[in-house]
Amino acid sequence: MIFYDKKRAEEILENGFSSFMSFEELFILAKYFRDEEGENDREIKDSLNDFCARYQSGFNEVLSRKKIASAIRYSKKHKLRINIEININKKELDSIKMLKSHNLQKILFVMLSIAKYLKANYIPKNKDKEDNNKYYVYSYNFIKILKMAKVNVSKHKRKLLLYELEQSGFITTFPNGYFEVNIACDDSDTIITLNSLDDIIDHYVITCDACGKILDNVSKMHCMCTECYKKKRLEDVNKNVKKHTEKVKMLNNSMC
Numbered sequence: 001m002i003f004y005d006k007k008r009a010e011e012i013l014e015n016g017f018s019s020f021m022s023f024e025e026l027f028i029l030a031k032y033f034r035d036e037e038g039e040n041d042r043e044i045k046d047s048l049n050d051f052c053a054r055y056q057s058g059f060n061e062v063l064s065r066k067k068i069a070s071a072i073r074y075s076k077k078h079k080l081r082i083n084i085e086i087n088i089n090k091k092e093l094d095s096i097k098m099l100k101s102h103n104l105q106k107i108l109f110v111m112l113s114i115a116k117y118l119k120a121n122y123i124p125k126n127k128d129k130e131d132n133n134k135y136y137v138y139s140y141n142f143i144k145i146l147k148m149a150k151v152n153v154s155k156h157k158r159k160l161l162l163y164e165l166e167q168s169g170f171i172t173t174f175p176n177g178y179f180e181v182n183i184a185c186d187d188s189d190t191i192i193t194l195n196s197l198d199d200i201i202d203h204y205v206i207t208c209d210a211c212g213k214i215l216d217n218v219s220k221m222h223c224m225c226t227e228c229y230k231k232k233r234l235e236d237v238n239k240n241v242k243k244h245t246e247k248v249k250m251l252n253n254s255m256c
């Protein structure tokens, strides 16, 4: 499923269907008439019939009755997706940074963004249901998510990445293809704001574990900037030297 937006609806209204009575496009129009024009079911049906009569050669109202009715029904369940703000907060980013691998961080960031976007655009059937507070990713399979995260790996590695994410407890996968993002939460401490789901991953920056500086080149071995890494190496060396001197001292003492 793609993201339906207002712009797309306006394009269809201007240019007609891309294929004969496209259901997807009928759905987009139904949503548009409902959400933008404030029409009810009856009015949407009239608008769709008018549109088809004008733009679709060979349109037959009787033959297309079922198709139009299901587009209207379907349009009740989903809001017209327009570009909205997706706010990623500090708590969520802190959770993401707990993952050691940068690839995993990027994947989780993408999943979180999609889940927050979908939640903001979905009309819950049952308003009191506990599920409404949860964050799900659906209509996006793992391959698509990897693409959005710009993580390019072999099929085998892909399975490992998903396994590691599940093991972290940060996501839960369901047999129906849904992912639940367990680290998502509502919090006002917003760090990153996304205005669309295009190029999500460009908004995710990897920072130095020690000083917080943004890293351009990320090493596979550590998550630090060059200066901090040098400093840490030096400290490690000094620690080892100290340990060694103490050992020698102890040995000398015991020999006396």
Ligand SMILES: [Zn+2]
Residues within 6 Å of the ligand: 208, 209, 210, 211, 212, 213, 224, 225, 226, 227, 228, 229
């Ligand atoms: Zn640093």
